[in-house]
Each structure stands twice: as C-alpha cells, then as structure tokens.
Amino acid sequence: MTHWSIRARLTMWYSLMLAAGLILFGGGVWFIVSHSLMHALDDTLAAQAQGVLTVISTEFDPAHPQHLDEELREYTDATPEGKLTEIRDPQGRAIVSSQTVALARTDASLSDGFGVQTANSARYRTFTTTAVAAGGRYRILVATPLDPTEATLHRARTLMLWALPAVLLIASAGGYWISRRALAPVDALTQAARSIGIRNLSQRLAVPGSGDELARLAETWNGMLARLESAVQRLSQFTADASHELRTPIALIRTTAELTLRRERPPETYRQALGQIAAESERMTRLVEDLLLLARADAGLPALPLQRIELTPLVRDVCQQGEVLARASHLELSAEVPEQPVYVQANDPALRRLLLLLLDNAVKYTPAGGRIVVKVDYDSTGSTVAVTDTGIGIPDSALPHVFERFYRVDESRNRDAGGAGLGLSIAKWIAERHHASIEAESESGRGSTFRVRFPLRS
C-alpha cells in the first residue's frame, strides 16, 4: 500500500471538498436562475392574458357581439405581444389569430395553463386561459419566445462548466503549494533530527521564529536533546570516575604483590603485604557495592517500603554504633533528642545507613578532640535529624557539589580516609526515597552540619 504524504492528503481532501462545494454552489445558482427566469416569463404571460381578460369583461355587450371582436382586435394590434395572441369566441371562431405560431390546435379540450410549443424551429412559452361572458367561453392563448431565455441559460451553463474545473485546478495547485510551504519546516526538522546521533548530541535543531506548533516541536526536541546530552554526559563521567577509582586499589594490589614477589622475604613481610592487599580488596569491595547500588538506583529500583518509625531509638542505636568510630578518633559523640517521641515514615535499614554515612563523614573530617552531635528536632512543618561536627568544614565553593558522585573537596586530604566521593550521593538518594531533603551547612575550619528534613506527611 502506498503511503501518501500529508501534503498530498491535505491537497486531495481540500480539492474534494472544494469540488463538492463548487458543484453544490453551481447547481444551486443554476437552479435559482433558471427558475426565476421562467417565473419572470410566466408572470409576463399571465399579465398579457390578464389584459385580454380585462377587455372581454369590460367590453362584452350581448346586444352587439361584434363590438367585443373589434375591441379585442384593436387591443392586440396595439400591444407588442399581440402577434403571439390567439382568441377564440364560444363558437370556436378565431377573433384574433397569430401567424407566427400555429395556435390553431387550441380548442376546448386543451386545458388551461402553461405549456411549450415549437413553431418554425423556435420554441415558445404559452399560457392558455378561459374567459366566461354570458355563459359563453372565450379561449385565450398568449405566447412569448423562449429562445432568449434559453440562450442566456445555455451561456451561463457553458461558463460554469468551464469555470468549475479551472477554478478547481487553480485552487488545488494553490492548496498544494500552501501545504508544501507550511510543511517545509517539518522536512527541515526531520533532516536535522536525522543528522543527530550519540556523537553530536550537543547539536540543536533550528527553532523557526514563527512561535507556532512547529516552533514548539523544535523546542521540545531541543529540550529532550539537552536532557539526553546531560544524561549521556553523566553516564560517561560516572563510568570514567568509576574506572579511575577502581584503578587505584587494583594498582596498589598489583604493585604490592609484584614487589613482594621480586625476591625471597621473611614470613613477616609476606604477612604485611597480604594484609595490605586484603585492606585494598576490602576498600574495592565497598566501592563496587556502592557503585552497584547507585547503578541500580539509576535503573529505578522498586520503591523502598516505608513504615512508621520512632526516630529517637533509631538515632540512639546509630550513635552507639558510631561511638566506636568516634572513640577511635578521639572524638566526643552525643545525641540530642526531644522528650516526646518523633515519628517518621521510613525504611529502617536505609535510614540507618544514611545516618551512618553522615556520622562516618563527621568522624573522618573532624580532627581529634572535636565534637559530633546528632540532633532530632520537630516543628509544625516536619521533623529533622542533623549531624553537626566541629571538623575541618567545607569551603563555600565546594558546598553545592558535595552531593555529586565522586566529588571530593580535596582529593589529597581524604584518600587516606578511604572515601571515593560516593557516600553523600548515596545519602541523598536514600533521603529522596524517603521524600525527605538533605542539605549541608558549613564553615571552613569550624565544622559542618548535615540536615535531613522529613516533611510532615512522612
């Protein structure tokens, strides 16, 4: 089956509708004109006949029948249409007769009314009527030539039959041209869209300045391209960062093994090297797990099942776990919780992981002797958990980026602490899954606060 272009279909429908419209219009005009012309003829004939009837009714005198005959002859001689008039008296004799048309057939059996007669190859419209005077029936026939009217109608019909296809042809060609012009930007958009691939996603479609549907279509396309471009960019950045992060522990494992194996060594050295390899492997395992979690998060994991949880016991629990880390780093860790229970809609293990990530960071980035406080609070808008430390803080320029994947404020300062810059992006993802927000406040050199805010419905 051939597929017609929109242009061809538009033109076809337009032409069909125009043809139907023109035929209806032409037919209507033809009908009205021919009817009114015939009506005009019939009116004239009726008026002619009326003139004769008036003469008969006024001039009839039973004492002098000849008088009426003379009056009628006089009347028909005086009127221009008199040559096409025939009048017969009650005995059937012609008082007035016409030479132009053969009206002799007019007799009593011929009924009154309009008709058409042909004489000398010309057509005439006729009107027959009867006048009654003193019981006698006078037959009257008047006629008028049909030819001029028929010639006019013929000319009009010829004109219409030629004009209709011509108008249709011109209008269809115009319609095709207009639809071609209107749809030309669609072709341009198609061409441009075809040339865009994964390698040149930064290219954009030209937006026509018309502000119409096509301009909106191009803008929508451009918006979609921008989103695709940034998604692809993020993806390749993520892959590059992930490979980069994995390269370091793998390189460390390899060099440690190679160096150790270069010559015979005492068992203690082997033990040490294997210990280093185990530690690096563990770091790698953690990294791969984090990467996996984020990759699955991107792929749209099923929603976390949330339930009503009391925050205070959970926070106390997490603090107990963090206590071990804090003590090892010579930090003071405390929890500040309100007396009333505070409930949120949460997933227990996920929320614990989020708080542990924040605590872990607080411990990592707070020098010995510092303080960490985990505070639960609530107000009319919802409840919050905040982890505050008196650590090294985050410079203002870095603050907006700390939740980005693989972002580290200072690469050198925390490689030792083991962070790959994924902790806060995981924390943010968990918060979002709780319909909660997470924000960071910090002052370089004085400490930071990370606050998770659960809206009231949580």
Ligand code: ADP
């Ligand atoms: P990492 O695994 O490197 O800690 P995160 O995503 O958890 O990665 O944190 C991103 C960066 O934000 C960290 O590299 C660190 O520089 C900064 N950061 C996070 N938490 C704190 C904090 N409590 N104090 C100071 N800096 C912080």
